[in-house]
Each structure stands twice: as structure tokens, then as C-alpha cells.
């Protein structure tokens with residue numbers, strides 16, 4: 001497939017009604033400079049919230065929000081965010097909308113550089129997000145696929161071990177439905193086995209051209225049996241996915257192990273599968289060993305990356321396709 005690599009950050013700034021964009025850019029730069037000058041405050045931190053001091057946490061929170069707002073000045077509006085001011089969205093590291101800007105930017109690259117065009121025979125686009133928590137932001141990728149391609153349906157598989165997150169996702173989607181951002185929200189039970197149970201949510205979105213399209217989320221709950229955690233995903237979840245999202249699963253080693261097992265199990269049938277992961281050494285190594293190229297030139301980051309820049313960890317997304 002031809003690769004037309006996008007150059008992030010080159011969209012013209014849409015300043016219509018956004019006089020504040022330029023001053024926000026300046027504020028972001030000032031905060032980033034301050035963070036860099038304080039790097040010693042977070043000696044072994046990967047992310048601000050887990051390891052930072054209060055001072056660093058505050059700076060990083062300010063930077064995340066500032067940077068996200070700045071990106072929003074340039075990008076099209078997201079579909080699946082509340083009808084409130086950006087400052088009120090849960091964009092912080094533990095919020096359900098964390099890293100919406102990064103997922104918007106990644107979506108452009110995935111759609112224009114990685115995905116085959118839809119044909120009349122195309123079924124739903126299948127996206128697996130393992131160890132999903134209650135994270136809503138990746139759904140933006142699905143919404144953008146529906147809005148800018150001929151695909152009629154996107155199915156997400158979210159995997160978790162905590163059912164509470166399903167409830168939080170459903171509650172948030174209900175709120176989006178009340179605000180008219182999504183339509184026709186429904187839920188039902190899926191299959192249940194001794195090791196896993198499924199809850200399914202379906203809703204519609206209205207695209208910019210007025211078409212009504214469908215999004216479905218199957219929330220797969222893995223059961224912890226005798227203290228034994230299930231793998232992050234079932235072989236069947238991996239096999240059916242066109243796109244795999246891995247973001248802040250608890251163990252990098254376990255993730256690489258599960259991916260290797262899944263690759264071996266699929267016996268090469270996973271060729272062409274698209275991955276969106278974090279720019280961590282282990283994942284980049286895995287990507288380079290299993291794909292032809294890795295796109296890693298995104299302007300938006302996953303989490304507060306600035307504090308670790310001096311150690312080469314930038315926590316930006318990577319996107320690659322299995323060969």
C-alpha cells in the first residue's frame with residue numbers, strides 16, 4: 001500500500017473565533033521551558049502523576065491542558081467530547097478524555113497512510129484496545145474513520161478486568177447522548193464463559209455529511225481466578241482486530257509477551273494489522289522487528305512527556321503495520 005506520510009502540526013491554524021490561540025502557544029512554551037529547567041524534580045518518573053512532585057505535577061497538568069488546547073486550535077473539532085469548554089473536559093492523565101488530541105492526530109495518519117480504502121464488501125472496522133480502563137479518547141479514532149471514509153461501522157473491543165470501567169464508559173456515553181453528540185445508545189449482554197464475560201454498547205453518530213453510522217464497543221471482562229490474571233486479550237480478540245491499541249497497560253514485559261504469543265498463534269494471518277502504541281523502547285523494538293516502518297513523528301504526546309525528554313523517552317504515539 002502506498003504510504004503518504006503526514007507531517008503533523010502542518011495544518012493551517014484556524015483562528016476564526018480563536019483569538020486566544022496565539023497566546024496559548026506562548027503560554028505552552030513558557031510552561032515547557034519551566035518543566036525542562038526543573039527536570040531534576042522527577043528523577044525516575046515515567047509520567048507526572050505517578051512519580052512527580054506536586055510542583056512538577058502542577059506544571060505537567062498545566063502543560064497538558066495548554067498543549068491540548070493549542071492543538072485544538074488547529075484541528076477539526078473532536079466528535080466524542082462533551083459540549084462544554086475544553087478546560088472542563090477530563091483531559092488530565094487520569095481523565096476519560098486523556099490524550100484526545102494525540103488520538104485525533106493519530107487518526108489522521110492511520111486513515112490516510114495505513115488503512116485500505118473501504119469497498120462495498122468491507123465489513124466493520126475492528127479495533128481492539130487492551131487494558132482499556134474507562135478511556136473514551138480512543139473512540140475518537142473510530143468516529144474519525146466513520147466521518148472521513150466510506151466505512152459504515154466501527155467495532156471496538158475493550159478488554160479489562162474491572163467491570164466498574166464499563167459502567168463509567170456507559171455513564172459518559174449516556175451524557176454524550178443527552179447532549180446530542182451521539183444517538184440511539186443501547187446496551188446488551190454478550191457471551192459469557194468461565195473466563196470472560198462481554199457487555200456490548202452500540203450507538204450512532206451523525207457524520208459531517210449527515211450520514212448516520214454505527215459504533216459498537218464490546219467490553220470483554222477477563223476474570224481473575226485464584227489470583228491469576230488473564231492475558232490482556234484473548235487470541236480471538238487479537239485475530240479479528242484490524243487495528244490494535246496498546247496504551248499504558250500495566251506491564252510492558254507482559255504486553256510484549258502477549259503480542260509475541262498472539263503473533264505465533266496467528267501463524268502470519270495477522271499481516272497488515274495496524275498498531276497504535278506508546279513510544280517505549282520495548283515497543284519500538286517489537287515494531288521494528290515485526291513491521292516495515294514505524295511512524296513516530298507526532299506532535300501530540302501521550303501523557304506528560306517533557307520531563308523525560310533528556311532521557312530519550314518522549315511518550316509520543318507510534319503507528320506501524322505488521323509485515
Ligand SMILES: C[S@@+](CC[C@H](N)C(=O)[O-])C[C@H]1O[C@@H](n2cnc3c(N)ncnc32)[C@H](O)[C@@H]1O
Pocket residue numbers: 130131132133134135159160161162222229230231232233247248249250
Ligand atoms: C494504567 S491503567 C490504563 C488504562 C487505560 N489504558 C488508560 O490509558 O486510561 C491499566 C489498566 O489495565 C487493566 N488491566 C490490568 N491487568 C489486566 C488484564 N490482565 N487484562 C485486561 N486489563 C488489565 C487495569 O484494570 C487498568 O485499568
